[in-house]
Amino acid sequence: MFHTDRLLTQWKSRSANRRTLRRRRRTLHLEALEGRLVLSTLTVTSTADNGGSGTLRAIIATAPSGSTIDFAPNLHGTIDLNGTELTIGQSLTIQGPDASKLAIDAGGQSRVFDITSPSANVSISGLTISGGKSTEGGGLLVQGGSLTLSNDVVANNQAIGANPGDGAQGGGVAVINNGSLTATGTTFVGDVAQGAAGANGGNSQNSPNGQGGYAEGGAIYGNGTSLNLSGDTFQGNQALGGHGGSGGSGTGGLRIIFGHPHPHLAINDLGGSAAGGGIYLGNGALSITGSDFSGNLARGGDGGFGKGGVYSSNGNGGGGSGGAVAGGFYSGSFSFSNDSFTGNAAEGGSGANGEGAGHFPGINGNGAGAIGGAIAAGGFIFEYGVEATIDVADSQFHGNLVQGGAGGNAGPGGDGGSGGNVSGAAIETPQNLSIANTTFTGNQAITLPAGAGGSGGAGGSGGFISGGLIWAAGNLSISSSRFTNNLAQVDAAGAGGAGAAGGQGGSISGGMILSLDYGNFGFPPAVTSLTSTSFSGNTIIAGDGGAGGGAGAPGGAGGSILGGDLQTYGTTTISGSSFTGDQATGGNGGAGGLGTPGGAGGNVTGGGLQFINLESLFNSGYVANYSISDSTIAGLTATGGQGGAGGAGADGGVGGSIQGGAIAVSLPASYFGAVDLAITDTNITGNQAQGGAGGEASGGGTGGAGGEAQGGGVYVDPGQVITVTSSTIAGNHAFGGSGGMGTLDGLDGTGLGGGVYLGGSGSTMTGSKIVGNKASSGYDDIFGSFS
Numbered sequence: 001m002f003h004t005d006r007l008l009t010q011w012k013s014r015s016a017n018r019r020t021l022r023r024r025r026r027t028l029h030l031e032a033l034e035g036r037l038v039l040s041t042l043t044v045t046s047t048a049d050n051g052g053s054g055t056l057r058a059i060i061a062t063a064p065s066g067s068t069i070d071f072a073p074n075l076h077g078t079i080d081l082n083g084t085e086l087t088i089g090q091s092l093t094i095q096g097p098d099a100s101k102l103a104i105d106a107g108g109q110s111r112v113f114d115i116t117s118p119s120a121n122v123s124i125s126g127l128t129i130s131g132g133k134s135t136e137g138g139g140l141l142v143q144g145g146s147l148t149l150s151n152d153v154v155a156n157n158q159a160i161g162a163n164p165g166d167g168a169q170g171g172g173v174a175v176i177n178n179g180s181l182t183a184t185g186t187t188f189v190g191d192v193a194q195g196a197a198g199a200n201g202g203n204s205q206n207s208p209n210g211q212g213g214y215a216e217g218g219a220i221y222g223n224g225t226s227l228n229l230s231g232d233t234f235q236g237n238q239a240l241g242g243h244g245g246s247g248g249s250g251t252g253g254l255r256i257i258f259g260h261p262h263p264h265l266a267i268n269d270l271g272g273s274a275a276g277g278g279i280y281l282g283n284g285a286l287s288i289t290g291s292d293f294s295g296n297l298a299r300g301g302d303g304g305f306g307k308g309g310v311y312s313s314n315g316n317g318g319g320g321s322g323g324a325v326a327g328g329f330y331s332g333s334f335s336f337s338n339d340s341f342t343g344n345a346a347e348g349g350s351g352a353n354g355e356g357a358g359h360f361p362g363i364n365g366n367g368a369g370a371i372g373g374a375i376a377a378g379g380f381i382f383e384y385g386v387e388a389t390i391d392v393a394d395s396q397f398h399g400n401l402v403q404g405g406a407g408g409n410a411g412p413g414g415d416g417g418s419g420g421n422v423s424g425a426a427i428e429t430p431q432n433l434s435i436a437n438t439t440f441t442g443n444q445a446i447t448l449p450a451g452a453g454g455s456g457g458a459g460g461s462g463g464f465i466s467g468g469l470i471w472a473a474g475n476l477s478i479s480s481s482r483f484t485n486n487l488a489q490v491d492a493a494g495a496g497g498a499g500a501a502g503g504q505g506g507s508i509s510g511g512m513i514l515s516l517d518y519g520n521f522g523f524p525p526a527v528t529s530l531t532s533t534s535f536s537g538n539t540i541i542a543g544d545g546g547a548g549g550g551a552g553a554p555g556g557a558g559g560s561i562l563g564g565d566l567q568t569y570g571t572t573t574i575s576g577s578s579f580t581g582d583q584a585t586g587g588n589g590g591a592g593g594l595g596t597p598g599g600a601g602g603n604v605t606g607g608g609l610q611f612i613n614l615e616s617l618f619n620s621g622y623v624a625n626y627s628i629s630d631s632t633i634a635g636l637t638a639t640g641g642q643g644g645a646g647g648a649g650a651d652g653g654v655g656g657s658i659q660g661g662a663i664a665v666s667l668p669a670s671y672f673g674a675v676d677l678a679i680t681d682t683n684i685t686g687n688q689a690q691g692g693a694g695g696e697a698s699g700g701g702t703g704g705a706g707g708e709a710q711g712g713g714v715y716v717d718p719g720q721v722i723t724v725t726s727s728t729i730a731g732n733h734a735f736g737g738s739g740g741m742g743t744l745d746g747l748d749g750t751g752l753g754g755g756v757y758l759g760g761s762g763s764t765m766t767g768s769k770i771v772g773n774k775a776s777s778g779y780d781d782i783f784g785s786f787s
Helices: 002-016 018-038 056-062
Strands: 041-044 067-071 077-080 086-088 092-095 102-105 113-115 121-125 128-130 140-143 146-150 153-155 158-160 173-176 180-184 187-189 192-194 220-222 225-230 233-235 238-240 254-257 260-263 279-281 284-289 292-294 297-299 325-327 334-337 340-342 345-347 389-393 396-398 401-404 427-429 432-436 439-441 444-447 470-472 476-479 482-484 487-490 513-515 528-531 534-536 539-541 566-568 572-575 578-580 583-585 609-611 624-629 632-634 637-639 663-665 675-680 683-685 688-690 714-716 721-725 728-730 733-735 756-758 764-766 769-771
Touching (some): 056 067, 056 086, 173 225, 220 225, 427 432, 432 470, 609 624, 663 675, 714 721
Parallel strands (some): 102 128, 113 140, 121 146, 128 153, 146 180, 153 187, 173 220, 192 238, 225 284, 238 297, 279 325, 292 340, 334 389, 389 432, 396 439, 432 476, 470 513, 476 528, 482 534, 513 566, 528 572, 534 578, 539 583, 578 632, 624 675, 675 721, 683 728, 728 769
Antiparallel strands (some): 254 260
16 A cells, blocks of 8 residues: 555656656666667677778777677678777777687788777687787787787787887787786787897998897786786797897097097997797786796897908897796786796897907907796896795796807907806796796706807807706795706807917806895895705706817816706705706816817716805805705716816816715805705715816826815815714715826826715714715715714
8 A cells, every 4th residue: 555655646746747757758768778888789790991880990989888899690701900900998898709710910010909098998809819010019009908818819910129229019919007918718829029130330430330129028018017817828929139230341540538549440239138938027917827838939139240340349149038928127926827838948149250350359249148948037036125926836847948149259369259148947036936846847958159269369158057947046945846857058168269278168056956045135034945846867067168279278177067956055945855867067178279288177066956155145154054854865976077188298187076976065164154954864875976087188298187076975065064864875976087198197086985075073973874885085985074
């Protein structure tokens, strides 16, 4: 009854004022119609791009914000754009039929999509987006809005530097101005960011060229943004730095600078850098789950050439970082889960050859370094005062490569260029790094050859490897992971030019892992932790020294190795882990020229593990505590490099020495801070320290002495101490190297402490066995004594 009376009263009121009724009805009618427009679905019926009715361009231009655009059921094929991009200034949902059925292709004439509004929320699904070209975001540009890609293909788009030396960002997608990108089930393939080559120099005196342009993000570039990726594929994308321009051919003449004459130079310039073959994130957070990265490349540009004038100089290569993923200096935390990284590469550009001649030497260029064959996370240990982290879980890294550029050969009188340095075939980051349940197999950290010296110029030094597989400078935690059949290898140093020395072979610090501690910067000292993790079948080879260039030119020394599997500079805990069958070999010395000795072979300190207290440089009196428990270290081989052969009438080089076939505790406490290593419930068995052979001499020289071997199992420097509890150290060998042949044969190297070599006092042993070890010069089990 109540409801009936109320309705009747309302009806009477409306009848008394029909004008009001009409106004109300009109208002209600318009509101309902507007609601239908917001929820409307607009259908594309034509693959043309002439702006006509039913075309995608026309519908985007007139669609109200919030609309959904779909495609007629039989509309398959390609929408070829008319040379201009599709601009989206409102929130839209674009639903394609399937990426295999419909493509939108710009034909290399324009970008494909440009999302111009910072408030736009755009979703695109079921389409192939291809053939886009611009300097930023070849396929799609997001200018502050949000973009969601679902089950799309973003293929063969390009971001290309427009003018000489210009950079390029985001071959597939660029997200800027605090925008965001979410991608699910999407494939990014064949997208390229390519920096432009530097401008060539002119032909007047002192005419420089230009540096090559940088390239960031072959598939995706983001800055000041968040990227959330799930179930995506990144395949064959590239970030390529531009080559340095060629120097002009201007030559000769002097100019007066501060009262002194200086030659005019025809100068070239550097190759451009490249970062993020798949993804580059300059500033922001990144989350990737269940995605696959394969065959992506970040390669720096080659250095530019000098044009061959009397006073010409060439350039260094540009650096490469993050074959799959790279972060900028201010990038924040990254998260990777259930991801696969296969065959990605970061490569440094090569240095150019020097071509000058005459009074001023033709100067070559150095090869550039490279970091992060799969991931170069960038950033620093903190982001705006907050510690940033990289989390990697349940993932695979297989066959990734980090490669330094080759050094250029010098012109007459110039030194050869150095090979480029490298770090992290899998991961490089100065941030905190956590790795869990992840496998690393068949990855490679290598450097290319250094350049040869010109006549009278020394050969270039070999490149340096630090952290061949992982380079980390914050807290490092690795659990339930495997490192198998990985390689860290330095190529040869350059040969000296006529009458000049060969280059020094490149060395390796942390063949598999280098864990640094840069001091606390307001945070506690960094800590390294390895739990239930295995290393097996890994190979670490330092670089050979370059040969001397004829009469009076000594050979270069071979490179050394510090920590074949792991070099760590701060407090470290290793538990439930194994190191088996890995090999660390020092570089061979280069052959000497006529009348000059061969170079010394490279040393190895810690064939498996080397512990150093670097924190003491920042924290006076700090003691680094290391522990190894419930672990196995077995079958490791550490071999010193062979001494180089002496030139006629000269001695052979000394063979490389070994300190610790398995473990080295160094350096002396009087040089660095104190290290306290506790070994508990651990087996150290069957490891070998083999000194390198001395080099041969000819024509009256003495053969080089063989390298020494100290501590087939464990080596402890003076002032450092270890505590061995409930452990076994057995079957290890320390053998000195053989002396080289000559008119007088070189002395064989000594081998001391087959099990343990103690350089000082204070070490203790409880409930342990040190038995069955061998040393070629005595002290089979222990050199020195435990307290």
